[in-house]
Amino acid sequence: MRSIGEMARQGGPSVSALRFYDRAGVLVPAWVDPVSGYRWYGPGQLAEARLLARLRRAGMPLADIRLVLAGWSGTDTDLVRGLLEAHLRRLERGLSDARAEFSALRALLDHRENPMTSPHTATVDLTVPAPELAAALDAVRFAAGADAELPMLGGVLFDIEGDVLQAVATDRYRLAVARARTTGYGGPRAQVVVPLPLADAMRALLTGPGSARVAVDGDRVTLETDGGQAAGPVPGHEFPDHRRLVRLPAGRRAPVDTAAFRQALETGPARVGGTREQDGEHHELSVLRVTDDGSVLVCGDTDDATDDAAVNRDFLLDALAAGARERLVLELGAPTAPLALRRPDGTAFSLLMPVRLEN
Structure with missing residues (x-):
């Protein structure tokens, strides 16, 4: 007999999933302790748990999984093969439908009209307390993305509006936002994505108690402090609307x-x-x-x-x-x-x- 923890460790679903499958009647323990309620599984159930985990990773519905488990140990495998083939066809149809929808979405993106004004084209020149900007970068740096297929996430967004600069970073699994006060800029909302190497170079200059100057001109961003300057081009990618993500x-x-x-x-x-x-x-x-x-x-x-x-x-x-x-x-x-x-x-x-x- 195996405990529920042993079943999980030896290649089956997680403990939480095993409890769920018990309640759903998909994989019921061989014995449940009447005093503690602890679940125990028989020798043959480890193979069933591994099979169940594979089927769930493939997205098979629980109703079909029940039938596959019921027919797996039998000599007539026609039912099992039929269920597997039927699910594979559903996945293929779903993929085909998804490709069609994504093709339509790409067409919509291609035909979108750009707004007359964009927060990504403003010219910016402002001053920010160096300790506040340093703290903001420290607070968000861990969440920046490193996926080469999503280069727009491989940096820190400077979102400037009014007298506040918000630093934002996300890798899809986590998102971090921090703010610093600014002076000297009275223009419209402006955004610039600072690539991570440049953001790190900026952070290295923000060691003193004074102020830092941040300037954005076209496709170039610059940070100046008493200790030096860090500047470089910014990518043309658009950062996702983080304000929607935090609601x-x-x-x-x-x-x-x-x-x-x-x-x-x-x-x-x-x-x-x-x-x-x-x-x-x-x-x-x-x-x-x-x-x-x-x-x-x-x-x-x-x-x-x-x-x-x-x-x-x-x-x-x-x-x-x-x-x-x-x-x-x-x-x-x-x-x-x-x-x-x-x-x-x-x-x-x-x-x-x-x-x-x-x-």
């Missing part, structure tokens, strides 16, 4: 002691078998719960935490470090909504995309 429904808010929360994440339980692949790398997950008294728990595999938020643990640790405050505010909405980590003074926040535990 979240109200969630449960909980203040956290940064050092204590970091220790709880580093020493507490991670998902057994609960890794997810992002950009070719596997990451462990932390499952978080905000209790009724406003504290935050890092849940383990024995917790029935399918309604809680699961996030990439490394990403959350990076966000804590970038928050650079002794206390931060954690905000959890629905399990499918991004997790927010905010500075109490509102100068910076980061969003982390959740991971579904049932798949």
Whole structure:
């Protein structure tokens, strides 16, 4: 007999998924302890769990998976082959439909008219406190993208409006925003994407207590301080509208002691078998719960935490470090909504995309 944790570790679905499949009647444990409720699986069920995981990765509906599992051990494999072929045809039709829709979307993009004025063409010349811009870059740098196929995410957006410069970075899985005060610019909203090497060169100059001058002229951005100058061309790519990305429904808010929360994440339980692949790398997950008294728990595999938020643990640790405050505010909405980590003074926040535990 194998415990539910052993089933997960030996190549089956995650513990949370195994609980879900039990409740759904897809893979029912051979025995459940009547006292503790702990699930135990028979020798032949490991192969079934691995088969189930493959079928789920291929997107097969649970109703068909039930029939595949029922027919897998039999001598007549016609039913199983028929179900596999039918699902493959559905996937092929879905891919064909998706290609048609994307072709139509590309045509719409090709025929879009550019607005008469664009925030990406303004000429900018402003002054910003060097410590504030340095803190803003430190708060968002961890979230910048590194995907060569999405070059528009491989930099830090300077979004300038009124007397505020917002630094923004995202790699799709996380997004960070921080702000700094500015003076000397009274023009329309302006945006410029600063490539990461140039952003890092700018940050290296922001070491003193004085001010920095930021200038944008056409396709070139420059930062000047008493210690030197960093300048370079900016890409012609458009950064996504981050203002749309940060509109979240109200969630449960909980203040956290940064050092204590970091220790709880580093020493507490991670998902057994609960890794997810992002950009070719596997990451462990932390499952978080905000209790009724406003504290935050890092849940383990024995917790029935399918309604809680699961996030990439490394990403959350990076966000804590970038928050650079002794206390931060954690905000959890629905399990499918991004997790927010905010500075109490509102100068910076980061969003982390959740991971579904049932798949």
